Amino acid sequence: MEKRPLDTELEVLWSEHLEDDVFSVRAYNVLAHRLGLRTLGDILNLTRDDIAKARGAGKKTLDDIAKLVRSCGYELNGFTDAGPNCKKCKQRDFLRPAHQHFLKLAREFNRSYHHPKDRAFVFPNRISGETGWDIVKRAIFATYNVSSIASLPDGAQAKINEFAMGLTDILFQQLRDRAKEYKRSNI
Structure with missing residues (x-):
């Protein structure tokens, strides 16, 4: 996975380690164990293929990611081949x-x-x-x-x-x- 530059405004927040209480158990297991993500910023580097390959990743995982992204002031409009499609919420x-x-x-x-x-x-x-x-x-x-x-x-x-x-x-x-x-x- 090639790293994309983080938005400087969110850099501190996205450098936080994944915590199991932020996600459902299934979403945490998929993100931390199956995809090997360690920080919230790693989520920004996910592609549609990465999610499709992870066993157990489904709607709940995507909903949890969208909820986290929304809490940071962004709206998640799905994942593309290049990564998540996010836009800033005014x-x-x-x-x-x-x-x-x-x-x-x-x-x-x-x-x-x-x-x-x-x-x-x-x-x-x-x-x-x-x-x-x-x-x-x-x-x-x-x-x-x-x-x-x-x-x-x-x-x-x-x-x-x-x-x-x-x-x-x-x-x-x-x-x-x-x-x-x-x-x-x-x-």
């Missing part, structure tokens, strides 16, 4: 700074407070980037009385991102406090 760019801030805090929280094999000393729940971000987005939509990112006022992008980052900071401070209480009560 709507996602509006809240990109706040979303990147959320993903950074989620990764830090999960690394610090969650380890599935040592439940006595860690917070029992892993923070999902997608579910947690949906909570922040719903709060933004309720505050601005809109139903989608496309309906947010164009001139207020910086203000809305600042508000979203503030909400994210509050959310993760509450989660860190709860995780510390959980640790103390289980020692």
Whole structure:
């Protein structure tokens, strides 16, 4: 597989190692074990032939890949002989700074407070980037009385991102406090 250059904006995110909790079990097994992918960026180098050759790869694997790509602000329109056909979603760019801030805090929280094999000393729940971000987005939509990112006022992008980052900071401070209480009560 010949490597294609990564979009610099996504380089840090795509260099993350594949984690089994991001994909279904089948999709993870196909991507990590059968195709030998180690990072999320390796997905950008898949071709239609690569997927067709992998035993067990099907609609669920493609759906999981599309969901991950969508969470990064891109829309997956299938795979070609050259690789995935992705286009940037303009709507996602509006809240990109706040979303990147959320993903950074989620990764830090999960690394610090969650380890599935040592439940006595860690917070029992892993923070999902997608579910947690949906909570922040719903709060933004309720505050601005809109139903989608496309309906947010164009001139207020910086203000809305600042508000979203503030909400994210509050959310993760509450989660860190709860995780510390959980640790103390289980020692």
